[in-house]
Amino acid sequence: MNIPKPIINILRGLPRAARSSKPRIRTDALQPWAARHSVHSNSRLSAQAAAVYATEPSIPDVPQSSNPQLAFPCLDNVEERTQKLSRRSMSGPEPSYTSGKHNTFRSHEPILLDWGGVLPRFDIAYETWGALNADKSNAVLLHTGLSASSHAHSTPDNPKPGWWEKFIGPGAPLDTNKYFVICTNVLGGCYGSTGPASLDPTSQQPYATSFPILTMHDMVRAQFRLLDYLSVNKLYASVGCSMGGMQSLAAGVIDSSRVGRIVSVSGCARSHPYSIAMRHTQRQVLMSDPNWANTRGNYYNSLPPHQGMKLAREIATVTYRSGPEWEKRFGRQRADPNRPPALCPDFLIETYLDHAGEKWCLEYDANSLLYVSKAMDLFDLGAQLQTATTERRRQNADKLQTSQTAPHESCSLVLPEKPYEEQDSSENIMASDQPSLAHLDSASEDLVQGMAALRDTPTLVVGVASDILFPAFQQREIAETLRKAGNRVVTHVEFGEDRSLFGHDTFLLDLDGVGGEIKKFLG
Numbered sequence: 065m066n067i068p069k070p071i072i073n074i075l076r077g078l079p080r081a082a083r084s085s086k087p088r089i090r091t092d093a094l095q096p097w098a099a100r101h102s103v104h105s106n107s108r109l110s111a112q113a114a115a116v117y118a119t120e121p122s123i124p125d126v127p128q129s130s131n132p133q134l135a136f137p138c139l140d141n142v143e144e145r146t147q148k149l150s151r152r153s154m155s156g157p158e159p160s161y162t163s164g165k166h167n168t169f170r171s172h173e174p175i176l177l178d179w180g181g182v183l184p185r186f187d188i189a190y191e192t193w194g195a196l197n198a199d200k201s202n203a204v205l206l207h208t209g210l211s212a213s214s215h216a217h218s219t220p221d222n223p224k225p226g227w228w229e230k231f232i233g234p235g236a237p238l239d240t241n242k243y244f245v246i247c248t249n250v251l252g253g254c255y256g257s258t259g260p261a262s263l264d265p266t267s268q269q270p271y272a273t274s275f276p277i278l279t280m281h282d283m284v285r286a287q288f289r290l291l292d293y294l295s296v297n298k299l300y301a302s303v304g305c306s307m308g309g310m311q312s313l314a315a316g317v318i319d320s321s322r323v324g325r326i327v328s329v330s331g332c333a334r335s336h337p338y339s340i341a342m343r344h345t346q347r348q349v350l351m352s353d354p355n356w357a358n359t360r361g362n363y364y365n366s367l368p369p370h371q372g373m374k375l376a377r378e379i380a381t382v383t384y385r386s387g388p389e390w391e392k393r394f395g396r397q398r399a400d401p402n403r404p405p406a407l408c409p410d411f412l413i414e415t416y417l418d419h420a421g422e423k424w425c426l427e428y429d430a431n432s433l434l435y436v437s438k439a440m441d442l443f444d445l446g447a448q449l450q451t452a453t454t455e456r457r458r459q460n461a462d463k464l465q466t467s468q469t470a471p472h473e474s475c476s477l478v479l480p481e482k483p484y485e486e487q488d489s490s491e492n493i494m495a496s497d498q499p500s501l502a503h504l505d506s507a508s509e510d511l512v513q514g515m516a517a518l519r520d521t522p523t524l525v526v527g528v529a530s531d532i533l534f535p536a537f538q539q540r541e542i543a544e545t546l547r548k549a550g551n552r553v554v555t556h557v558e559f560g561e562d563r564s565l566f567g568h569d570t571f572l573l574d575l576d577g578v579g580g581e582i583k584k585f586l587g
């Protein structure tokens with residue numbers, strides 16, 4: 065079997081940890097402990113191996129055990145990373161998160177956010193491919209998923225392949241012979257756009273968790289400022305996948321006259337409780353990392369919450385793919401069946417998740433993850449929420465003059481005095497003929513009203529049956545809602561499990577399927 069390099073690294077974790085933990089060797093305790101916990105057939109431990117076991121921080125000086133102490137290379141790796149980062153933070157500030165060279169648009173005008181926050185000014189990182197035509201009618205705005213940068217495709221300034229490299233280019237689904245493709249890093253992100261890691265112009269310190277709560281609509285309004293700057297009055301198309309699929313719809317709802325057509329892949333019209341739950345667990349794990357919790361997210365001059373980020377990414381990865389894919393890909397195989405089972409990553413699926421977390425934990429800012437994922441939770445195109453938001457924006461409009469927000473005025477969670485009451489009994493849900501949407505009728509009417517602005521906008525909606533994060537019923541909901549709102553130009557495509565088992569990440573991996581539909585739709 066060809067063992068992927070990351071597995072080899074994971075399996076090699078033990079000796080690496082031994083090197084890293086040298087400074088904490090308790091030489092006095094070493095010999096008696098080693099004698100009790102020897103895992104080698106020889107009674108004498110090598111100095112290095114003894115160091116590994118003798119420096120386990122959580123191992124109490126207990127009486128001799130019946131069986132040897134297990135090793136925890138996965139925890140040793142975390143400690144090793146902490147030590148490396150500590151050395152780095154002593155020699156200077158954390159390096160900024162970057163995906164490479166990009167353009168930056170700076171808005172010197174403040175922006176009022178939906179929940180009352182104000183950014184006195186903001187930057188939007190962006191990249192473009194293809195050429196804007198004379199009447200500026202061929203611009204395609206590509207909205208990203210949660211973790212992506214503006215680097216969707218390689219550029220002369222940054223030849224590194226982008227996250228949608230094969231989907232953009234001459235003859236590709238986003239055909240640069242025809243379209244001027246623009247991709248931005250979202251407001252709140254960490255790849256060049258203003259986000260929690262950016263300096264607050266008022267305090268000259270990173271915003272950290274004084275960054276205001278933001279929404280998908282805020283992100284799109286910031287993008288519209290960029291379009292103003294580029295003199296693009298109307299987009300040929302607003303295209304996005306995952307979180308980008310929320311934004312591509314939001315752009316049309318905010319101003320349908322600016323959006324010629326919409327592509328929403330694996331997106332939704334409102335976040336589903338199950339998706340919120342899955343993001344909630346990621347945020348909770350991340351915020352439990354002492355580096356985050358002890359600073360309440362003000363970690364920029366100390367250690368980032370890398371372990372929390374790693375675990376959050378592992379949970380996220382579980383939501384991005386599918387069980388059937390992993391059945392085929394990894395089955396029940398262990399990384400090294402010749403070793404005894406371990407409590408650290410052991411099965412191939414475990415080492416895969418571990419690697420996904422390792423790779424990402426220092427690549428993305430933890431606070432950006434919190435704010436952007438919360439913005440996803442808050443997404444709802446229903447009329448009621450839009451009306452309430454419009455009213456709140458009206459009430460907060462004068463903040464743009466003063467650029468002042470009352471400190472923490474809306475940040476404290478107050479539980480309602482009246483306890484929560486079940487809205488619907490589980491019996492009703494079980495008894496329903498159509499459990500998927502039947503009990504959501506009144507909410508659906510709200511959505512029809514909220515999306516009425518899109519009644520004339522040609523829209524492509526793509527869903528994937530194996531997606532557990534944005535399940536296929538959510539794309540059906542978009543298409544049905546648009547049709548109910550009177551839209552006669554909705555194309556809805558659903559890929560069954562026979563087509564893709566890649567779950568939510570299908571949009572990153574299925575060029576022919578997803579790319580093919582987009583190409584056909586854009587013409």
Ligand SMILES: CC(=O)SCCNC(=O)CCNC(=O)[C@H](O)C(C)(C)COP(=O)(O)OP(=O)(O)OC[C@H]1O[C@@H](n2cnc3c(N)ncnc32)[C@H](O)[C@@H]1OP(=O)(O)O
Pocket residue numbers: 068069070071208209210211212213227305306308394412413414415416417419420423569572573
């Ligand atoms: C629109 C958007 O905004 S999304 C932004 C795009 N997101 C990203 O690019 C995030 C980072 N990348 C990813 O999440 C993934 O690489 C994807 C989704 C692009 C592709 O996932 P996969 O199909 O699993 O890719 P692949 O087969 O290359 O495996 C990923 C890595 O896991 C490693 N791997 C595979 N199996 C195992 C295993 N059993 N144990 C350990 N590592 C493993 C691979 O060697 C590879 O390592 P590398 O990335 O260091 O080269």
Ligand SMILES: N[C@@H](CCO)C(=O)O
Pocket residue numbers: 208209210211212305306307384568569
């Ligand atoms: N894999 C994608 C899924 C969310 O769009 C990401 O990393 O952002």
